[in-house]
Amino acid sequence: MNKRIAVVGQGVIGLTCAAELLEQGHSVDIFSKDPFPETNSMSAGAYWWPHKAYPQRRVSEWSRESYHQYLELKNTPESGVHFEKHYRFCIDPDDCAYVLDIVDHWERIDGADYGIDCYEAFLVTLPVIDVPIFMPYLKSVVQDKGGTLTTREIDAPESLFPEYDMVINCSGVGARQFVDDSRVFPIRGQIVRASLPEGLRESTRLYRKQDEFTLILPRSGEMVLGGTSQEGDWDRAPRQSDTDEIVQRCSKLVPGVADAEILGVSVGLRPGRDEVRLEVDCNSEGQAIIHNYGHGGGGYTVAWGCAREVADLADAYFTSGTN
Numbered sequence: 001m002n003k004r005i006a007v008v009g010q011g012v013i014g015l016t017c018a019a020e021l022l023e024q025g026h027s028v029d030i031f032s033k034d035p036f037p038e039t040n041s042m043s044a045g046a047y048w049w050p051h052k053a054y055p056q057r058r059v060s061e062w063s064r065e066s067y068h069q070y071l072e073l074k075n076t077p078e079s080g081v082h083f084e085k086h087y088r089f090c091i092d093p094d095d096c097a098y099v100l101d102i103v104d105h106w107e108r109i110d111g112a113d114y115g116i117d118c119y120e121a122f123l124v125t126l127p128v129i130d131v132p133i134f135m136p137y138l139k140s141v142v143q144d145k146g147g148t149l150t151t152r153e154i155d156a157p158e159s160l161f162p163e164y165d166m167v168i169n170c171s172g173v174g175a176r177q178f179v180d181d182s183r184v185f186p187i188r189g190q191i192v193r194a195s196l197p198e199g200l201r202e203s204t205r206l207y208r209k210q211d212e213f214t215l216i217l218p219r220s221g222e223m224v225l226g227g228t229s230q231e232g233d234w235d236r237a238p239r240q241s242d243t244d245e246i247v248q249r250c251s252k253l254v255p256g257v258a259d260a261e262i263l264g265v266s267v268g269l270r271p272g273r274d275e276v277r278l279e280v281d282c283n284s285e286g287q288a289i290i291h292n293y294g295h296g297g298g299g300y301t302v303a304w305g306c307a308r309e310v311a312d313l314a315d316a317y318f319t320s321g322t323n
């Protein structure tokens, strides 16, 4: 089956969908209003664990599927995916600890052994997705399969018909304007990039229910210090006050952070929504849009599972003869 499909969005959600649809034999063009290096996805850490992504049952299934995809990708070093130990100290019970059912290796640890007074703590081996390596890799996979990437703002999904047989809406926080969805809101995430203390490989997260997102995440040649999780804040400019607080919080948690050199600061907007919108939306003329947005702080964790569901929905739509 070879249909013409337009994907709106070149973040991790758009590109994983494009990869799956190309795999099914479709022609896929991917549009983005932001140049590829400036999407919100490029500002993430990232590691596999959902944060502010709902509903739990679907997120759990998508996370499982993505975990298995990352297990495969770790055998391709140029993908930037690797598995590392992650210390998770939970001051409050972690709403997303359900994903422990998915992973191959985890154990309970005692926070007191690490000088941390917490409700519970885990040592778990997780996929780390080294974003500055992974995203260009994903882009090249899509291009190698024949997908085209264009920087262009699209006014509305309907404007892409009849040139395309289907539109996939992966516009992230931009969905608020793009499809006029007032349930979408930004969750501002500022991170600091710092030099990597020698030998540090494992990541550490201090979790609180209403937290600032304290995280130390080593990746290739540097570490990411997190962060902020500011709901309703659209500002993508870095703030010195946030940087100071992030470095101070992370320094308390992991020795060596205080002496690290700051290499840069970046800000991305996580696409918040009370639940991910992943569904087919058919207008009165039978034109189909598949929406796939609102993944909050879990886009990398669920991307592959969502992309496969999108590809299955597209397949079902085309084979039902509606188009």
Ligand SMILES: Cc1cc2nc3c(=O)[nH]c(=O)nc-3n(C[C@H](O)[C@H](O)[C@H](O)COP(=O)(O)OP(=O)(O)OC[C@H]3O[C@@H](n4cnc5c(N)ncnc54)[C@H](O)[C@@H]3O)c2cc1C
Binding pocket: 008, 009, 010, 011, 012, 013, 014, 031, 032, 033, 034, 035, 039, 040, 041, 042, 043, 044, 045, 046, 047, 048, 049, 050, 152, 153, 154, 155, 170, 171, 172, 173, 174, 175, 178, 188, 189, 190, 191, 227, 267, 268, 269, 270, 271, 293, 294, 295, 296, 297, 298, 299, 300, 301, 302
């Ligand atoms: C600091 C930070 C740390 C994070 N850490 C993690 C983590 O460890 N693990 C994890 O799983 N997730 C993490 N996330 C969340 C994750 O990055 C997001 O869930 C994910 O990037 C969302 O991807 P997206 O493709 O939907 O959105 P985006 O990356 O925002 O992409 C949206 C795309 O749509 C395009 N677009 C929008 N409107 C239009 C239009 N009208 N016309 C054309 N194009 C349009 C944009 O230009 C862009 O290309 C983090 C996020 C941040 C900010």
